[in-house]
Amino acid sequence: xxxxxxxxxxxxxxxxxxxxxxxxxxxxxxxxxxxxxxxxxxxxxxxxxxxxxxxxxxxxxxxxxxxxxxxxxxxxxxxxxxxxxxxxxxxxxxxxxxxxxxxxxxxxxxxxxxxxxxxxxxxxxxxxxxxxxxxxxxxxxxxxxxxxxxxxxxxxxxxxxxxxxxxxxxxxxxxxxxxxxxxxxxxxxxxxxxxxxxxxxxxxxxxxxxxxxxxxxxxxxxxxxxxxxxxxxxxxxxxxxxxxxxxxxxxxxxxxxxxxxxxxxxxxxxxxxxxxxxxxxxxxxxxxxxxxxxxxxxxxxxxxxxxxxxxxxxxxxxxxxxxxxxxxxxxxxxxxxxxxxxxxxxxxxxxxxxxxxxxxxxxxxxxxxxxxxxxxxxxxxxxxxxxxxxxxxxxxxxxxxxxxxxxxxxxxxxxxxxxxxxxxxxxxxxxxxxxxxxxxxxxxxxxxxxxxxxxxxxxxxxxxxxxxxxxxxxxxxxxxxxxxxxxxxxxxxxxxxxxxxxxxxxxxxxxxxxxxxxxxxxxxxxxxxxxxxxxxxxxxxxxxxxxxxxxxxxxxxxxxxxxxxxxxxxxxxxxxxxxxxxxxxxxxxxxxxxxxxxxxxxxxxxxxxxxxxxxxxxxxxxxxxxxxxxxxxxxxxxxxxxxxxxxxxxxxxxxxxxxxxxxxxxxxxxxxxxxxxxxxxxxxxxxxxxxxxxxxxxxxxxxxxxxxxxxxxxxxxxxxxxxxxxxxxxxxxxxxxxxxxxxxxxxxxxxxxxxxxxxxxxxxxxxxxxxxxxxxxxxxxxxxxxxxxxxxxxxxxxxxxxxxxxxxxxx
RNA sequence: GCCGAAGUGGCGGAACUGGCAGACGCGCACGACUCAAACUCGUGUUCCUUCGGGAGUGUGGGUUCGACUCCCACCUUCGGCACCA
Numbered sequence: 079x080x081x082x083x084x085x086x087x088x089x090x091x092x093x094x095x096x097x098x099x100x101x102x103x104x105x106x107x108x109x110x111x112x113x114x115x116x117x118x119x120x121x122x123x124x125x126x127x128x129x130x131x132x133x134x135x136x137x138x139x140x141x142x143x144x145x146x147x148x149x150x151x152x153x154x155x156x157x158x159x160x161x162x163x164x165x166x167x168x169x170x171x172x173x174x175x176x177x178x179x180x181x182x183x184x185x186x187x188x189x190x191x192x193x194x195x196x197x198x199x200x201x202x203x204x205x206x207x208x209x210x211x212x213x214x215x216x217x218x219x220x221x222x223x224x225x226x227x228x229x230x231x232x233x234x235x236x237x238x239x240x241x242x243x244x245x246x247x248x249x250x251x252x253x254x255x256x257x258x259x260x261x262x263x264x265x266x267x268x269x270x271x272x273x274x275x276x277x278x279x280x281x282x283x284x285x286x287x288x289x290x291x292x293x294x295x296x297x298x299x300x301x302x303x304x305x306x307x308x309x310x311x312x313x314x315x316x317x318x319x320x321x322x323x324x325x326x327x328x329x330x331x332x333x334x335x336x337x338x339x340x341x342x343x344x345x346x347x348x349x350x351x352x353x354x355x356x357x358x359x360x361x362x363x364x365x366x367x368x369x370x371x372x373x374x375x376x377x378x379x380x381x382x383x384x385x386x387x388x389x390x391x392x393x394x395x396x397x398x399x400x401x402x403x404x405x406x407x408x409x410x411x412x413x414x415x416x417x418x419x420x421x422x423x424x425x426x427x428x429x430x431x432x433x434x435x436x437x438x439x440x441x442x443x444x445x446x447x448x449x450x451x452x453x454x455x456x457x458x459x460x461x462x463x464x465x466x467x468x469x470x471x472x473x474x475x476x477x478x479x480x481x482x483x484x485x486x487x488x489x490x491x492x493x494x495x496x497x498x499x500x501x502x503x504x505x506x507x508x509x510x511x512x513x514x515x516x517x518x519x520x521x522x523x524x525x526x527x528x529x530x531x532x533x534x535x536x537x538x539x540x541x542x543x544x545x546x547x548x549x550x551x552x553x554x555x556x557x558x559x560x561x562x563x564x565x566x567x568x569x570x571x572x573x574x575x576x577x578x579x580x581x582x583x584x585x586x587x588x589x590x591x592x593x594x595x596x597x598x599x600x601x602x603x604x605x606x607x608x609x610x611x612x613x614x615x616x617x618x619x620x621x622x623x624x625x626x627x628x629x630x631x632x633x634x635x636x637x638x639x640x641x642x643x644x645x646x647x648x649x650x651x652x653x654x655x656x657x658x659x660x661x662x663x664x665x666x667x668x669x670x671x672x673x674x675x676x677x678x679x680x681x682x683x684x685x686x687x688x689x690x691x692x693x694x695x696x697x698x699x700x701x702x703x704x705x706x707x708x709x710x711x712x713x714x715x716x717x718x719x720x721x722x723x724x725x726x727x728x729x730x731x732x733x734x735x736x737x738x739x740x741x742x743x744x745x746x747x748x749x750x751x752x753x754x755x756x757x758x759x760x761x762x763x764x765x766x767x768x769x770x771x772x773x774x775x776x777x778x779x780x781x782x783x784x785x786x787x788x789x790x791x792x793x794x795x796x797x798x799x800x801x802x803x804x805x806x807x808x809x810x811x812x813x814x815x816x817x818x819x820x821x822x823x824x825x826x827x828x829x830x831x832x833x834x835x836x837x838x839x840x841x842x843x844x845x846x847x848x849x850x851x852x853x854x855x856x857x858x859x860x861x862x863x864x865x866x867x868x869x870x871x872x873x874x875x876x877x878x879x880x881x882x883x884x885x886x887x888x889x
Numbered sequence: 890g891c892c893g894a895a896g897u898g899g900c901g902g903a904a905c906u907g908g909c910a911g912a913c914g915c916g917c918a919c920g921a922c923u924c925a926a927a928c929u930c931g932u933g934u935u936c937c938u939u940c941g942g943g944a945g946u947g948u949g950g951g952u953u954c955g956a957c958u959c960c961c962a963c964c965u966u967c968g969g970c971a972c973c974a
Contacts, residue, residue: 252971293968296893300970307974324974337974379972404972414974423972497973618969689914690901695894703901706914709929747905755902759913766913833909838955840909878954883908888954
């Protein structure tokens with residue numbers, strides 16, 4: 079009798095052997111089709127989380143499967159190693175961020191190795207490595223050359239806890255909190271670097287050739303927020319232009335006032351002397367409010383008349399100009415025409431301040447709208463009225479006809495507006511890639527020449543969370559010379575958003591040691607694009623949109639090819655604590671993967687994580703449920719060691735062969751579809767069948783089934799599969815074997831259970847040979863005793879026969 | 890308010906193209922093994938039942954011989970966006 083299954087013994091043994099043999103090295107091989115499998119790289123926070131296992135081990139299983147299917151698979155891993163936690167740890171514990179980060183990486187690599195994943199560690203890339211961030215800086219320079227990186231003064235989001243600006247994407251939720259620390263952000267007016275992601279807004283909305291989940295694409299589309307409309311130029315009595323954006327140009331004749339955002343540059347000019355005090359007070363009050371207060375939708379509208387008037391270009395009407403904080407400087411032009419009859423917000427404002435409401439779209443079947451008595455803005459249905467030359471136009475055509483009219487008269491044109499803002503990449507923190515720019519008194523903003531890259535971070539630094547970059551206070555670091563005139567100049571002291579580093583890491587993996595460029599073109603030509611990408615959906619409007627933008631911008635510079643970096647993307651859900659809450663140290667509900675591995679072994683943890691959840695949904699850790707997987711692997715272990723000795727029974731052997739092929743079929747399908755839970759179920763079923771037929775099958779049939787089972791298990795539970803494979807004296811390694819071939823003929827049932835229904839209710843189940851004709855099935859169904867009783871001499875109205883499934887007799 | 894996803898036993902979940910609802914597990918109950926317990930193995934496990942059957946996949950309708958699956962309306966939960974003009 080064989081030994082007991084002891085994962086603690088076999089797992090490290092095989093991990094060491096695989097590593098020593100370079101089993102998972104992937105190199106260019108033109109003779110085989112390539113497959114680039116990628117899973118999001120972790121931040122080196124210190125310890126591997128069970129969530130990392132949940133994300134990585136199914137991706138690993140699928141990469142292994144592709145390899146067994148004959149693909150040359152690249153499955154690399156690295157670290158998104160710049161970022162705030164390192165710096166915060168440094169401040170708290172007085173450890174250098176570099177030291178903290180690299181120590182964490184060492185630890186996490188060790189932990190990852192215990193997963194038994196097929197990562198090719200030769201390709202590891204670490205974004206905080208100067209060899210890496212040199213190229214991050216190089217990409218910045220390329221974007222700058224291309225006009226896609228620019229500097230501007232703007233109202234930006236600032237996290238008062240992390241002491242840095244944030245991109246719009248990194249401010250979350252209704253209460254506008256920092257994505258990293260949850261602190262409500264405030265507005266600051268600062269000069270910052272931006273990437274022109276808005277240039278790619280339209281292209282980012284097309285998802286051509288992408289196999290990405292609908293949900294992710296919807297999140298991105300909503301985030302980009304394309305809206306079609308028109309821009310129309312109004313002008314003040316003094317002749318200054320006021321450009322507005324509207325999605326409802328058809329209501330232009332119903333504009334009874336204008337509203338500017340309090341920050342609008344023209345406010346200063348339009349305000350009359352007698353209104354100045356009131357206007358200044360309002361602006362001052364608006365400035366003091368938080369975004370949450372200001373953007374709260376259910377708040378009563380406030381505003382103030384400026385004393386100035388604008389002329390409506392379509393009817394030369396003079397309308398008052400107000401300022402109000404419901405108009406945002408950051409969207410459109412920061413100015414609107416107000417049409418209270420057809421816009422609910424304008425309506426509320428008009429009622430608040432007793433301004434005219436003038437309907438210009440009338441539903442002919444409804445009561446005639448009366449501006450004075452309406453109690454809400456009217457729907458966009460009917461015909462245009464009171465609209466000069468466009469009166470009588472059908473509402474359906476009103477928008478396009480008005481745009482044509484405006485364009486003809488040069489008063490405006492059709493325009494598209496986006497919610498998406500340019501990507502703010504400046505961070506006032508130390509632990510990031512320095513922005514490679516220099517400021518010279520005479521030559522202005524100058525890029526650091528490529529041959530001077532990387533602009534290295536100094537090691538000797540003072541961590542003071544001051545709200546300005548620590549690099550600014552370094553005694554010498556920022557002092558340099560102007561690359562153009564050679565006079566003394568100053569370096570940019572802000573560092574880059576770490577999402578910049580992760581926008582191109584999939585390229586660095588191709589050749590992490592390459593020094594001539596960010597990547598080796600030969601590797602690129604062979605491996606790119608990424609075939610399968612997996613990660614969390616929380617990155618839908620951050621990393622996943624940035625990396626698409628980055629790829630497209632690089633494509634336009636001739637650096638990358640194709641329109642998208644990642645062809646297929648799938649997102650995994652999240653593992654919660656046993657209490658159903660998000661795992662956190664303060665809640666004390668954290669499941670430590672090391673502990674689980676010590677208790678049960680890596681294979682069990684891997685299989686449990688795949689078996690227990692719908693992968694894309696996740697759910698709470700269920701301490702008891704892991705027992706099912708523990709029992710399964712022990713059972714496989716003893717069954718394989720026991721083997722069989724007796725004579726085989728033909729029908730039992732046939733049943734086993736059938737089950738094997740059915741399992742090959744369903745496991746293959748489910749692994750393609752990322753349905754990992756049913757893969758493990760199917761493998762358990764095959765194990766149950768083996769157990770049932772153990773005393774009835776001969777050695778040849780048994781071995782064929784076990785051979786298939788171990789191959790099918792190899793991607794899921796790589797260690798036990800390898801150990802049992804070796805125990806059966808099969809050639810090393812199970813992981814370089816071919817995936818078993820599915821034979822539909824072998825999977826076919828000889829007999830089926832025919833369900834007999836009467837009026838749709840199951841009355842009998844009869845066993846019949848597979849492949850009988852409809853007439854035979856019908857006859858056999860009618861011959862059933864149970865059926866005869868129910869039919870009771872009546873003539874069926876209709877009999878439906880579904881081949882191989884059921885007969886339904888309708889009375 | 891807008892956009893999206895999801896609602897199935899005590900629990901995690903399965904059901905491929907409209908065709909046996911509850912696969913595979915957990916848990917539980919009973920039995921075997923054991924001095925005993927754990928492990929392991931076996932049997933049972935949606936609910937109701939007069940043991941004939943009846944009801945049942947968030948709710949209410951509809952289409953169909955037949956609906957977890959398709960259509961309409963609604964409810965709940967989760968995620969995202971939100972005075973976006």
